[in-house]
Amino acid sequence: MKKTEPNIVFSRPITLREAENHYCAGCGHGIVHRLVCETVDEFNIREKVIAVAPVGCAVLAYDYWDFDVAEAAHGRTPAVATGIKRVRPGNIVFTYQGDGDLAAIGTAEIIHAANRGENITVIFVNNGVYGMTGGQMAPTTLAGQKTSTTQYGRSLRREGYPIKILEMLAVLPGTRYLERTSVHSAHEVLRTKRAIKKAFQMQIEGKGFSMVEVLSMCPTYWGMSPIQAADRIKNEVSTFYPIGVIKSC
Amino acid sequence: MCGNEACGEGAMIAGCAFYAGYPITPQNELTAYMAKRMHETGGVFIQAESELAAINMVFGAACAGVRAMTSSSSPGISLKQEGISYLAGCELPCVIVNMQRGGPGLGNIAPSQGDYFQAVKGGGHGDYRTLVLAPASAQEFLEYTILAFDLADKYRNPAMILGDGLLGQMMEPIQMPAVRDQKQVTEKPWALTGCKGREPNVIRSLILAEGGLEEHNKKLQEKFKLITQAEVRYETVHTKDSSVILVAYGSVARIAKSAMEMARAKGIKTGLIRPITLWPFPEKVIGGACEITKKFLVVEMSAGQMVEDVRLAVNGRAQVEFYGRMGGGIPTEYEILQQIEALAAK
Amino acid sequence: MAKIKIDKDRCKGCYLCVVNCPNALIKVSKDLNVRGVKAAYFSGSVKCTGCAMCAVICPDCGITVFK
Numbered sequence: 189m190k191k192t193e194p195n196i197v198f199s200r201p202i203t204l205r206e207a208e209n210h211y212c213a214g215c216g217h218g219i220v221h222r223l224v225c226e227t228v229d230e231f232n233i234r235e236k237v238i239a240v241a242p243v244g245c246a247v248l249a250y251d252y253w254d255f256d257v258a259e260a261a262h263g264r265t266p267a268v269a270t271g272i273k274r275v276r277p278g279n280i281v282f283t284y285q286g287d288g289d290l291a292a293i294g295t296a297e298i299i300h301a302a303n304r305g306e307n308i309t310v311i312f313v314n315n316g317v318y319g320m321t322g323g324q325m326a327p328t329t330l331a332g333q334k335t336s337t338t339q340y341g342r343s344l345r346r347e348g349y350p351i352k353i354l355e356m357l358a359v360l361p362g363t364r365y366l367e368r369t370s371v372h373s374a375h376e377v378l379r380t381k382r383a384i385k386k387a388f389q390m391q392i393e394g395k396g397f398s399m400v401e402v403l404s405m406c407p408t409y410w411g412m413s414p415i416q417a418a419d420r421i422k423n424e425v426s427t428f429y430p431i432g433v434i435k436s437c
Numbered sequence: 438m439c440g441n442e443a444c445g446e447g448a449m450i451a452g453c454a455f456y457a458g459y460p461i462t463p464q465n466e467l468t469a470y471m472a473k474r475m476h477e478t479g480g481v482f483i484q485a486e487s488e489l490a491a492i493n494m495v496f497g498a499a500c501a502g503v504r505a506m507t508s509s510s511s512p513g514i515s516l517k518q519e520g521i522s523y524l525a526g527c528e529l530p531c532v533i534v535n536m537q538r539g540g541p542g543l544g545n546i547a548p549s550q551g552d553y554f555q556a557v558k559g560g561g562h563g564d565y566r567t568l569v570l571a572p573a574s575a576q577e578f579l580e581y582t583i584l585a586f587d588l589a590d591k592y593r594n595p596a597m598i599l600g601d602g603l604l605g606q607m608m609e610p611i612q613m614p615a616v617r618d619q620k621q622v623t624e625k626p627w628a629l630t631g632c633k634g635r636e637p638n639v640i641r642s643l644i645l646a647e648g649g650l651e652e653h654n655k656k657l658q659e660k661f662k663l664i665t666q667a668e669v670r671y672e673t674v675h676t677k678d679s680s681v682i683l684v685a686y687g688s689v690a691r692i693a694k695s696a697m698e699m700a701r702a703k704g705i706k707t708g709l710i711r712p713i714t715l716w717p718f719p720e721k722v723i724g725g726a727c728e729i730t731k732k733f734l735v736v737e738m739s740a741g742q743m744v745e746d747v748r749l750a751v752n753g754r755a756q757v758e759f760y761g762r763m764g765g766g767i768p769t770e771y772e773i774l775q776q777i778e779a780l781a782a783k
Numbered sequence: 784m785a786k787i788k789i790d791k792d793r794c795k796g797c798y799l800c801v802v803n804c805p806n807a808l809i810k811v812s813k814d815l816n817v818r819g820v821k822a823a824y825f826s827g828s829v830k831c832t833g834c835a836m837c838a839v840i841c842p843d844c845g846i847t848v849f850k
Contacts, residue, residue, distance in 0.1 A: 197785075198835040198848035209843060213820075214797030218842030235633035238501070241641075250639045256629040258500045259641035261523050264493035267485070271497020271505070272629065274481045275455050279501075279631050297493070300486035374803040374836035407797070414797035 214414020216404025244286035263294025266301035305362030323409030372421035445470035447582030455498035463602035492520030502628030508534035522561030526642030530589035547765025548603035553742035575609035679708030696773035720750035785833030793845035794822035800837035
């Protein structure tokens with residue numbers, strides 16, 4: 189947290205632009221954007237960072253981040269990051285992806301980038317729903333959850349099971365650091381910050397593929413207030429997607 | 438060298454520092470060649486998990502400012518079209534090699550020219566064009582691959598080398614050009630390198646502000662207009678005195694040239710126009726030839742794709758006939774000669 | 784003495800700060816801000832420790848903390 193005056197103990201990170209974000213009230217993206225910027229500030233790597241933004245609600249991330257950003261085609265985010273990092277290994281390259289981008293259309297790209305052990309960092313925001321397109325079912329949507337394409341709740345028989353990406357990636361020797369966190373409370377936000385810093389640290393040290401999955405609120409398409417949405421993560425979502433370090437080596 | 442390898446060596450001479458590809462016949466020699474040469478020169482070679490990943494890795498490398506290339510054959514190019522549209526929308530330079538094979542669908546691995554439409558008309562979604570060069574020999578594969586990199590950088594646009602299985606596999610002697618001074622390579626202040634000493638760069642094709650995307654499209658169209666004015670390339674043979682003019686590109690142009698010689702030996706004044714750039718298309722030279730000849734014969738290894746552009750160029754001023762073979766069939770010089778004789782007699 | 788400053792017009796009314804303040808020092812305004820939202824506001828209490836939990840949870844980076 190940058191101290192611009194001696195008595196300020198918390199203010200906007202330098203690399204997070206002043207622009208007001210377009211996210212709905214209580215959406216976790218705004219928090220995760222800020223945590224990424226705090227990390228970039230604290231490592232003093234603004235001039236080395238190259239981000240790859242996804243397709244989804246976070247598609248406009250480049251409007252908020254004050255460093256170099258490429259916008260990838262839907263799901264191809266890790267492939268674009270691979271191309272950038274391989275030709276510029278001295279830069280710090282991270283992707284920022286949602287659950288549609290990473291866990292549905294981009295499944296092949298994330299698995300193979302992880303399996304190659306690409307020295308990149310992946311920030312995966314899991315809110316269990318497609319926000320940008322109007323609240324459809326995501327691969328991570330919980331059983332029974334109502335979305336615009338599962339109007340009577342996700343049926344495991346019809347739609348299959350919610351997908352645990354980190355646990356899948358953990359079996360790949362190419363992955364070095366995988367942690368799941370949440371932003372449903374200030375305490376959990378601080379844990380998320382530590383995880384994101386650790387993931388960037390792994391890349392800076394050249395250790396290989398690191399990824400943080402952040403459980404995040406989508407009050408709008410969960411059909412509840414932001415406070416209810418935060419409670420839902422605590423009481424329901426995090427019981428299916430356990431919070432903690434999945435792999436560190 | 439075979440055409441595939443000549444293409445690869447052309448890329449190396451042009452300073453290509455990144456290659457990503459996915460196996461598909463009949464272009465595997467090119468991928469293998471790039472794997473070897475990138476290893477020798479310290480460049481990056483990645484065998485991607487799919488054509489989609491390969492073209493998007495090229496997107497990333499192009500964002501980062503290096504000369505980047507991918508290659509494939511027809512079904513793989515269909516998959517790459519998503520990425521090509523993004524590259525064109527983001528104005529990123531790269532080279533895509535397409536050694537065409539028979540289609541539609543999985544088709545076969547025999548030579549074909551069935552991808553003319555998806556090469557020259559844009560191919561993916563949205564209003565864009567890809568520079569398309571059609572070599573007809575191993576030597577030209579080498580030279581036009583170098584040219585493709587230069588044009589791609591000059592116009593910040595993807596460029597495609599459109600070959601076919603025949604040209605890709607055929608062994609021919611090569612004359613190596615002088616080694617280039619890599620410092621000539623274009624400066625790329627727009628590239629993503631980390632924002633040291635400058636404002637951050639953003640590479641994107643999403644433009645939501647009202648009227649913004651139309652402005653962006655107008656800018657792209659201006660660029661395409663400039664390319665159409667400055668970069669048309671073609672070869673003409675005997676076009677000044679002919680009663681029949683053949684129009685063919687790539688490997689078929691070589692067969693057509695033999696048929697032209699046979700027809701001339703029989704007293705039928707026959708000429709040839711060989712488009713080297715398929716986009717921009719040499720419409721003016723074809724239109725101009727209508728002053729001399731009233732009979733055109735377009736020969737392709739397709740059901741008739743380039744013939745549509747020839748008809749547009751001729752614009753009703755002459756008769757345009759078509760002869761094509763599909764699905765791996767290669768027109769022989771005798772077949773073409775028969776067509777010339779029939780057209781001349783009409 | 785610690786205090787916080789909430790950017791009233793940036794507030795979207797999620798009230799995550801309200802529930803995350805350990806001393807319940809953030810209240811909901813009766814008036815609407817420029818967005819038409821009843822913004823969160825700091826009660827001004829001397830009990831504020833400057834723990835910054837409110838700022839940490841704010842999705843809109845609308846809270847500055849002084850100590």
